[in-house]
Amino acid sequence: MNAPIKNKLLKGETGEWEIVIGMEVHAQVLSQSKLFSGASTQFGAEPNSQVSFIDAGFPGMLPVINAKCVEQAVRTGLGLKAKINLRSLFDRKNYFFPDLPQGYQISQYKDPIVGEGEVLIDLKDGETIQVGIERLHLEQDAGKSLHDQHPDNSFVDLNRSGIALMEIVTKPHMRTSEEAAAFLKKLRAIVRYLGTCDGNMDEGSMRADINVSVCRVGGYEEFRRTGSFKSLGTRCEIKNVNSMRFIAQAVEYEARRQIEVIEGGGTIAQETRRYDSKLGETRSMRSKEEAHDYRYFPDPDLLPLEFEQSWVDAIAKTLPELPDEKKARFVQGGLSSYDASVLVAERELADYYEELAKGVDAKAAANWLNNEILGRLNRDGLSITDVPVSAAANNSIIQMISDKTISGKIAKDLLDIVWTEGGDPRAVVELRGMKQVTDTGAIDAAIEAVIAANPDKVEEVKAKPKLAAWFVGQVMKQTGGKANPAAVNAALKIRLNLPDEG
Amino acid sequence: MSDLTAMTLAEARDAIRAKTISSRELTGAFVSAIEKARPLNAFITEAAENALLTADAADKRIASGQMGALEGLPLAIKDLFCTKGTRTTAASKILGNFMPPYESTVTQNLWDAGAVMLGKTNLDEFAMGSSNETSAFGNVINPWRAKNSNVNLVPGGSSGGSAAAVAADLCLAATGTDTGGSIRQPAAVTGRVGLKPTYGRCSRFGIVAFASSLDQAGPMTKTVKDAAIMLKSMASVDAKDSTSVDMEVPDYEKLLDGGIKGLRVGIPREYRMDGAPAEIDALWSKGAEWLKAQGAEIVDVSLPHTKYALPTYYIVAPAEASANLARYDGVRFGYRAEGVRDITDLYEKSRGEGFGAEVQRRILIGTYVLSAGYYDAYYSRAQKLRTLIKRDFEQAFELCDVLLTPTTPGPAFGVGAKTSDPLEMYLQDVFTVTVNLAGLPGISVPAGLSENGLPLGLQVIGKAFDEATMLRAARAVEMAADFKHSPARWWSV
Amino acid sequence: MSVDKDTVRRIAKLARLAVPESRLEPMAGELNGIFQWVEMLGEVNVEGVPAMTSVVAQKLRWRQDKVTDGNQADALMINAPGGEDHFFVVPKVHE
Ligand SMILES: [Mg+2]
């Protein structure tokens, strides 16, 4: 189901514009050691402590490839439903920068390890769109320069230098800032499911470069029909957008800027820009623009990267259930498409939900997770991985609600108790006598006690039947909240002889 | 023994094993020979003190009967091999006083076999040159002089220091590296043996890179047998070099004396070049006759793309070098220019001041042929030519087992004679460079003297990883040539 | 294809080599000599010929994913012309 194009347009002074967005995502490969050296990839170590002479570009040093990184790239390619290339080449990308010790980055240029694939993204309004993947290639990360330690100098730390990255390049298939953000979230979910990247944007494990252009209405359709980039506008690349939050802002700002420039009679220069999150704007990075000529050529220190289809097939067999498949299963189990897509966004959340929903109503479990568990996690600033009450324990609470052992209200109290004090919910219910009272004898006794204590109210209720609610409240109080409210209602109606309307 | 330094590696090894000499005596003899030979400028760094200490340690092992294949034998190492704790310069100002915190695999193999390092030999800067005149540490002088002449000659290059050291008896043997002929050409013009193994036979780990797809380490020795002994120890399968080939290293010395009866020796007709001195052709023909007389079959073969090899080389090698030398940027090691404005200035000045003229020229060539718009016309075309050159050899080797060619277009020339025209200098490698492009093994053997009394070499080219057969053929050339000449020791008077 | 002074200046910039103004012209001449000689490769029909990517017939060797290197910040720094507290130091870089 596709939403009308209208919703994807931006209004300018002279009419409406379409935004076209493509992305290059650098995802750090989850591995113990670097792509071409045995130095550790652990985050946050002392400066230059995780650096081999290979990573520092010392004379005579040679790269030797890490098998795990190759496997992770293939795994990711399979997760992106992409073509795996059984033969690929490593190239040198030549440029000078203090954090690039070899004077070149080993990357893959003409022949990447992974070719075309696709990612499905779910939007809030229920629309699902398909974003084409152009390629995925393996390459080395650069080191890090610190610029604010000294007035005249920069300090270079090579701990990151040589860590394996997967550069994932999309086709220009996104058309709103929401789609761009949703794509990155989905990609992050996929690599985290696969275990090929931790997706930690704060630590730089995932960084996005976003290509934005604008064109007149119809340009995008023409591009999709003909494949000709001429029907699209000139694009600008927003470098290193390092937070999910800023993606939509950066795209939005950049599209508006381009429209203003064009409507003001100017033209867009193809350039690299940086997003300043404090000012909420993109700025040209002219310094990086000067005559780039990377002089790519195959790295003579490495032979072509080759493997067998049977090896790829063996990896395919170990792939976990991915978000799309999981979502389909959840929907089949009774969840709405949107609820399901929210749950599968994080593998841990989906896993928790699955455990939680065992043998209970799917919708009830999803509601309990959304309203009670996530609410409390949010309040305590915790994530699903450090939830204090296990899914199994919560599952037993839901079971007790559905078999009427406890009321919905008691259930919330119960969750609060086990949340802070721990313990098995069923045992707590027993121990603290929290079971719902359905025994009519006990309820009748409580009603008699309330009537005896409030003879005046008995008279009033006959005139004002709405006062019955007050009686229900008193009876509940008398039973310590454990009486089944429906049973109390029914008994009161009979005892007070109230009319049978709602 | 009268002159210890005149021994071959094999003789010295046997003498040490027989305990007729000690490593200390032998090493001491070379240390004093090196001191006296300073006018040759063969060494950039002498390591006398360490050499004697290592020799003592070797003597202890010898006494206890624990002997490696090269136990106690003093060698010279081209200053392109990183040696832990001993300055490694690549004969460039830009490496400054670089002190490697690691050891190259080839030298480690030699030390593991018990060898002693006398010092680091001079070379063309970053191995770029054919006369050892581009070194930041000065020219090396060839120990040989022409008949009735006092003119200083070049020792060839880039392994000129190693060649001079072996020719002047300043070591038993030396290591070299060969990217376009840098072992074989200097060996030829100094009257010694130089062997470039098959690409992938010796690890490149820890060797300062010039052109990665062509560079290969190999021995420079007094005899073919010594080359066989050295190669056995230098070669290994190395997990630290992705291009090191998983193939067992044979005992070349044992395989040396099988004779060449029935061996098919190819004579590539394209190596007969217009304008080449007649004495080169004559020597080549003589070489073929020597082999025929020992039972070989001489076969006429064709390598049609031969004339394209040198221009192909001068695209591929500079392209790779331009990237390999990008790491010399004044940031983490080596020379850093003073008084720079910013990072770009630091790069440009450090590299502009640190690299010599020939290195800069090759970096510029390499940068140009890889740059946008020129890649297909130059680099890509050159790599296709390389495929054709390799095919030429594969087809020739269907008809023969080894090839015989001259090593150089002429004998050693005078210092400064060819420095004004780079192309003329590049022609020095015309017979050797094809072998690097195809990744094959080649060996130069001294075969005779030129009219003016200077050594000339013949080259035997083998099939990939068939160094054993190549060595057998080289041994046959050596026996027939019976080259007994040595340079007069004019430098130590 | 002829190399002129501006081309030499442009390549020298790409290669980060300070070539003095006075050397640009002579260098252009030297390079032209070499490139003219190299032109002979144009004679050869290379259609359908694969570019060589490796001279040895061997599969790329793969390494196991193990931490075997690092923890040598001191050794990394001993040759550094600018180094402080285990950092390499360069003139301030403006990104
Ligand atoms: Mg990119």
Ligand SMILES: [Zn+2]
């Ligand atoms: Zn990248």
